[in-house]
Amino acid sequence: MINPTTNCIKCDSNNCWLIKYCSSEWLEFAQKHIISRRYKKKEHVIYEKSLMKGIFFIHSGKVKVYKTGIGKKQQVVRLSKSGDILGHRGFNREYWPISAEVIEESCICFIESEYFLTLLKNNSELSNNLLLFFVDELYYSEEIARDLSQLSVRERVAEALLKIKKAYCPSNEEKSIGVSLSRQDIADIAGTTKEQVSKNLADFKEEKIINLNNKEIVIENLNKLIFIANHSRF
Incomplete structure (x- = not known):
């Protein structure tokens, strides 16, 4: 309208x-x-x-x-x-x-x-x-x-989640990333495939870094996610 x-x-x-x-x-x-x-x-x-x-x-x-x-x-x-x-x-x-x-x-x-x-x-x-x-x-x-040139797929997916959270739910007090996105959307941010995103999200869940509820992603361990995203930079 x-x-x-x-x-x-x-x-x-x-x-x-x-x-x-x-x-x-x-x-x-x-x-x-x-x-x-x-x-x-x-x-x-x-x-x-x-x-x-x-x-x-x-x-x-x-x-x-x-x-x-x-x-x-x-x-x-x-x-x-x-x-x-x-x-x-x-x-x-x-x-x-x-x-x-x-x-x-x-x-x-x-x-x-x-x-x-x-x-x-x-x-x-x-x-x-x-x-x-x-x-x-x-x-x-x-x-x-x-x-895209230096980070592994795992690191890029972690970085993508952090970018989404920074854009839409910057408060560290909130666990949500602030928006519901498809696996393909996250893949387009991370520069990978939706299959790789699904695999890494499942890994993060198993490691108790995030929790998944359909398309909603909740970050349970923000510091760990930051560590993964920054691993290759140190």
Whole structure:
């Protein structure tokens, strides 16, 4: 469902980029050009190689961002949540270089590129934080490349669980990873196959590191999982 009358000024989101980094004057400008829409699980917000039109802001929900490789194999490059932006990788390009798929029902706002560029030019805090966000993404991409080349499958599956938890349930007090994902989703994060994910999850369960309830994963021994993920780095 599309809502063309999004009210940025009265928005209840505390972590929206525009609310945090735009002046009240420019927030009113943004409100005139933003639309919001609800997306169901498995719906795509962005398709790789489709025409780049603008920037998305996640008001609520969870989204996976991925690239498609040989044999249509997906590699998840980021796990996004409320307060995150989507589409910035294609900013100032003709086509989007990534895809974004909803993994939990989401409400997402959209603004066309020309209007977002106007906001960047007139709100230094917004442009500065976008730059810092790109720096973080570069670091994350370097981590992915290192993990794929240096870590064993067991270590990569452990690392994938930690990445999911960090993105969606960062509190160490909570045992849940914060989202229900298929074995294939976890495989796309770890850079392996769903069969290998199933095998390693079963091993982790037998070792009492995690507990499994259908697609729900509960981490019983966080320190042990961290140790496994970091084993090759010491």
